[in-house]
Amino acid sequence: MAEVQLRAVRKSFGAVEVIKGVDLRVPSGDFCVFVGPSGCGKSTLLRMIAGLEEVTDGQVLIGGRDVTDAEPSRRGIAMVFQNYALYPHMTVAQNIGFGLSLAKRPKAEIEDRVRHAADILQLSHLLDRKPKALSGGQRQRVAIGRAIVRDPKVFLFDEPLSNLDASLRAEMRLELAELHGRLDATMIYVTHDQVEAMTMADRIVVLNGGRIEQTGAPMDLYRHPATPFVAGFLGSPRMNLYEGEAARAMGARVYGIRPEHVLLSPERGRWHGRVRHVERLGADAIIHLDVPQLGDLVARAAGETTLAPGSEVWASPQDGTEHRFPA
Amino acid sequence: MTVLSRSVATAPPARPRRRARWRPALTGGLALLAALVVFVIPFLFIALQAVKTRREASRLDFAWPTEWQAWENLVEVVQERDYMLLLAYLNSTIITVGSVTLLVIFASMVGYVLQRRRSRVNGVVMGAVLAGLMIPPAVVPTIWVLQALGLFKTIHGMILIEVAYNLSFSVLLYRAFIATIPRELDEAAIIDGAKPLQVFFKVVLPLLWPVTVTNIVVQSIGIFNDFTNPLYYLPGRENVTVQLTLFNFQSQFSSQMNLLFMNVLLVTIPPLVVFVFFNRQIVAGMTAGAVKG
Ligand SMILES: Nc1ncnc2c1ncn2[C@@H]1O[C@H](COP(=O)(O)OP(=O)(O)OP(=O)(O)O)[C@@H](O)[C@H]1O
Ligand SMILES: [Mg+2]
Numbered sequence: 001m002a003e004v005q006l007r008a009v010r011k012s013f014g015a016v017e018v019i020k021g022v023d024l025r026v027p028s029g030d031f032c033v034f035v036g037p038s039g040c041g042k043s044t045l046l047r048m049i050a051g052l053e054e055v056t057d058g059q060v061l062i063g064g065r066d067v068t069d070a071e072p073s074r075r076g077i078a079m080v081f082q083n084y085a086l087y088p089h090m091t092v093a094q095n096i097g098f099g100l101s102l103a104k105r106p107k108a109e110i111e112d113r114v115r116h117a118a119d120i121l122q123l124s125h126l127l128d129r130k131p132k133a134l135s136g137g138q139r140q141r142v143a144i145g146r147a148i149v150r151d152p153k154v155f156l157f158d159e160p161l162s163n164l165d166a167s168l169r170a171e172m173r174l175e176l177a178e179l180h181g182r183l184d185a186t187m188i189y190v191t192h193d194q195v196e197a198m199t200m201a202d203r204i205v206v207l208n209g210g211r212i213e214q215t216g217a218p219m220d221l222y223r224h225p226a227t228p229f230v231a232g233f234l235g236s237p238r239m240n241l242y243e244g245e246a247a248r249a250m251g252a253r254v255y256g257i258r259p260e261h262v263l264l265s266p267e268r269g270r271w272h273g274r275v276r277h278v279e280r281l282g283a284d285a286i287i288h289l290d291v292p293q294l295g296d297l298v299a300r301a302a303g304e305t306t307l308a309p310g311s312e313v314w315a316s317p318q319d320g321t322e323h324r325f326p327a
Numbered sequence: 328m329t330v331l332s333r334s335v336a337t338a339p340p341a342r343p344r345r346r347a348r349w350r351p352a353l354t355g356g357l358a359l360l361a362a363l364v365v366f367v368i369p370f371l372f373i374a375l376q377a378v379k380t381r382r383e384a385s386r387l388d389f390a391w392p393t394e395w396q397a398w399e400n401l402v403e404v405v406q407e408r409d410y411m412l413l414l415a416y417l418n419s420t421i422i423t424v425g426s427v428t429l430l431v432i433f434a435s436m437v438g439y440v441l442q443r444r445r446s447r448v449n450g451v452v453m454g455a456v457l458a459g460l461m462i463p464p465a466v467v468p469t470i471w472v473l474q475a476l477g478l479f480k481t482i483h484g485m486i487l488i489e490v491a492y493n494l495s496f497s498v499l500l501y502r503a504f505i506a507t508i509p510r511e512l513d514e515a516a517i518i519d520g521a522k523p524l525q526v527f528f529k530v531v532l533p534l535l536w537p538v539t540v541t542n543i544v545v546q547s548i549g550i551f552n553d554f555t556n557p558l559y560y561l562p563g564r565e566n567v568t569v570q571l572t573l574f575n576f577q578s579q580f581s582s583q584m585n586l587l588f589m590n591v592l593l594v595t596i597p598p599l600v601v602f603v604f605f606n607r608q609i610v611a612g613m614t615a616g617a618v619k620g
Contacts, residue, residue, distance in 0.1 A: 052514050073520035085511035089533040099519035102529075150519070 001185055002063030002076065002153035003028045004049060009058035011044055018044050020210040021058070026188060026203070028063075031180050034190045035197040035233065036207035042190040043158055045207070049188065050079050050156050063153055073099075078147035079156040082163065084139045086131040086146075092118075093127040096145045117145040120179070137168045144176075148183070155187040161196065173199060194234050198222070206230050228254045228325050237286055237298050239323070246294045252324035259286065261321035262299035264307070269314030273297060275307050289315060373595075376588040384585035400589040404576075407586070411564075412572050412593065419569045421482055423551045426489035430497050430546055433490070435535055438501025439527055443513065459495035466559050473560060485561045489550050497542050504538040505531070540608045548598040569594045 004026040011019035019041050026032045034042045047053040049060055051072035060068045067075045086095050093114050094101075100110045118124045121141040131139055140160060147155055157176075161169045177200050180187055191197055197204050198218045206213040206221065206229070214226045218234075225231035231239045239256045247255040263269070264287065273291035285305050289297040299315060307313060376384045378397040383390070405412050441449055441456075469488070470479060478484030508531065516530045554570040561568065572594070576587040602609075 050514075050518065052517070072514075072518045077518070079515070079518050081511045081515065083509055083511055085509060085515040087512065087516075087530055098516070098529075102520045102525065146515070146519070 001028050003061075004032075004154055004186060004188065005059075005061040005064075006045075006049070007059040007061070009045070009048060009060065010056045011041070011048060011053065012056045018210050019048070019056075022210075022212055024205060024212065024215065026186060028186055029184055031177070031187045031189065031200060031202045032205060033197045033201035033203070034188065034205050034207055035192060035194060036213075037233075038192060040207045041210045042192070042207055046079075046156050046158055046188060046190050049154070050077055051075055052079075076153040077156055078150045078152035078154075079158070080140075080143045080147050080160045082159040084131070084143045084163075086139055086142055088131055091128050091130055092123060092134070092142050092145075095131065095142055096149050098146070099150050113149050114145075117149040120148060120182075121145050136164050137172065140164065140172065144179070148179075153185060155183075155185055157187065157189040159191055160189075162191070162193070169196075176200065194236065198234065204234075206233060225256075225323065228256065231256050231323055231325075237300070240294075240297055242294055249293070250322075250324065252326065254325040256323035256325070257317045258321065259298045259300040261318040262297065262315050263318055264299055264301055265314045265316070267314065269316035271297065271315045273313060273315060275309050275311045275313060277309055278305070278307060287313075289313065291315065373588045373591050376584055377592045378589075379585050381583055381585050384588065385582070387584065396585065397589075400585050401593075404586050404589045404593065407572075407575050411567055411575065412569070412590070414565070415567045415569045415572045418482065418566060419551055422485050422489060422557075422568065423547050425483070425486040426493070426550055427543055427546050429486065429490045430493055431539055431542055434494055434497030434542065435501045435532065435539065436527065437494075437498045439505055439531060441498065442502045442505040443510065456495045456498050459491075460499070464492060470560065480561060480563050480566060482561075482566065485557060485566075488556055488560050489553070492556065493546055493549065497546065500538055500542055501535065504535060508534055537608065540605060544601060544605045544609050548602060551598055552594075 004024075006022050006024040009019060009022045010017065022045060034045060036042050044053060048055050049062075051067070051070060055068050058068075059066055062075055062077070087098065090098065096117055097110045097114045100113060105113075114127070115124070118127055121144060123138070123141055123145055126134065126138060126142075131142065134142065140163075143160070160176075161172050164172060173196060176189075180200075189196075189200065201218050203215065204218050204221055205215050208229050214221060214230045216224075221230060221234055225234065225239075228241055232241055235258055237259050239258045240262075241254060241256045242250075243254050247253060271291045271293050273289040275287060276290050276296075277288040279286040279288075280303060282303055284303050285301050285307075287299045287301050287305070287307055289299060291297045297315060301307065372389065375389065375392070376387065377400060378395055379392040380394050380396050383392055383394070437452070437456075441452060473479035473484050473488075476484075478487065512530055512534075513526050516526045521529065552570060553568070557566075557568040557571055573587065573590055576583045576590060
């Protein structure tokens with residue numbers, strides 16, 4: 001358990017500045033998720049916290065201690081990589097215990113701690129296997145076990161679930177959340193999947209182009225996005241965003257309304273349009289409308305909706321759910 | 328209806344398909360024939376001469392031997408010049424084992440650093456490695472250097488020469504293979520608290536086994552069979568290596584072809600056995616590299 005703090009952190013690769021001054025405080029015990037589009041610098045930021053990437057400028061503090069120049073192994077962190085990075089020539093037990101054996105801990109203690117970590121992750125029956133003989137989900141568990149056994153103050157995850165299939169990902173999401181509750185450690189988690197961000201985070205950090213766009217609790221960001229970028233990034237289907245003439249008519253430089261906040265009615269409303277396409281998801285349906293005043297408008301309706309392509313419909317925003325972004 | 332249409336559809340391409348079937352057989356047969364002429368026939372020729380008497384062998388033809396002398400020839404070759412062949416085997420083995428050991432250690436480490444570390448020195452080192460591959464060695468200056476260092480005409484000097492001449496190739500082999508090992512593996516080890524040497528010896532080196540076998544086999548055969556370098560840098564009766572024993576049976580005035588070819592046979596067989604034995608692994612090390620975690 002430790003607080004992680006970044007102070008005016010910058011990173012350049014040669015002449016290219018990738019992280020352009022990041023200030024961030026992750027409170028002790030938080031589950032903090034970095035999201036952002038590909039190439040925005042999430043991994044780079046995480047690797048700087050881990051000490052795998054040198055900090056060009058600024059400071060990294062873990063538990064109040066300045067670790068900007070400390071070795072990765074001296075920072076009290078553990079990291080789980082996207083491709084698992086298990087040592088292929090070692091068994092599961094050796095993989096998990098590698099750090100301890102490097103630290104020359106007594107054999108009995110290593111065995112104990114490996115067994116304990118394996119119990120938490122239900123890996124006990126696999127301890128003698130090589131990584132080659134494991135499924136993707138099991139490999140990811142071993143990688144997490146390798147992190148747990150080090151008893152770190154801070155866990156770092158770089159897109160740990162992106163190589164898993166959808167159902168396994170949902171399962172692991174839950175497991176990680178439970179693990180967080182159980183270990184009570186600070187966790188920093190990188191993903192570009194906004195579902196993972198929304199479901200797991202205590203706090204989301206939205207990154208864009210090497211800068212922090214906004215920080216906050218998931219529902220805060222959902223309700224009050226500070227910029228059109230954040231508004232468009234969180235939420236699925238994404239928010240309807242309009243610029244130019246349509247937005248100016250609504251009194252903003254950028255105007256936004258989420259699909260779930262668009263009310264449809266056969267008789268009256270603010271905008272009149274025609275249904276172009278209906279995507280039925282079961283519980284609800286995504287309606288794509290052509291609205292002359294706005295352009296495209298996406299609305300979420302009940303799954304049993306009778307709307308069909310070609311029908312005329314009125315749409316209006318729910319009270320208090322509109323987003324107006326000033327210039 | 329369906330039967331009719333199917334027979335209509337298959338009838339016309341029948342001829343091209345038949346040709347397509349015997350063509351691979353023909354090309355394969357030709358390739359085998361070529362391989363036979365190039366590789367097998369010379370070997371049979373050697374074996375044939377090696378078991379003949381001196382007179383029959385001097386004719387250098389494919390005639391079947393009237394008198395078999397395999398054992399006598401063998402004994403004579405081995406005993407020639409006070410068991411020189413055995414000394415040569417000993418020397419060649421020492422040189423091969425010594426230089427291949429050093430090659431594997433140095434090349435894997437250099438290849439690792441070259442592949443992993445981002446540094447400006449890398450370009451220079453890479454240039455040197457490629458130069459070592461492309462620029463032919465200059466013999467006389469090398470001898471001067473060896474003499475100045477007191478390494479000329481010594482076995483360990485010869486080992487260093489073989490290491491220097493073959494290092495480039497091994498480094499390139501290792502570098503290419505290490506590129507297929509994910510960098511995250513190193514990073515995971517670093518986070519686990521491994522020091523740089525531990526990262527290399529405990530995590531990376533064990534994964535290099537396939538390419539190490541390739542290196543050992545290819546370089547052993549090359550160094551064991553080396554003729555010119557020992558000729559230049561390792562003169563002296565007590566320093567003889569296997570390939571140089573061939574001179575024993577070829578002089579201006581007399582030549583004993585049966586013994587010469589028996590000697591060739593004895594010198595060729597160990598590398599051949601090694602090659603046949605490790606053939607699969609050599610190819611694996613050259614091509615494979617899939618060590619996905
Ligand atoms: N070693 C490097 N040398 C040069 N540029 C790099 C290096 N590593 C990353 N970059 C650049 O830094 C930027 C940020 O990379 P980073 O890997 O942090 O992105 P990311 O947000 O993790 O993206 P993704 O979601 O695709 O993983 C990218 O533009 C990338 O090209
Ligand atoms: Mg990344």
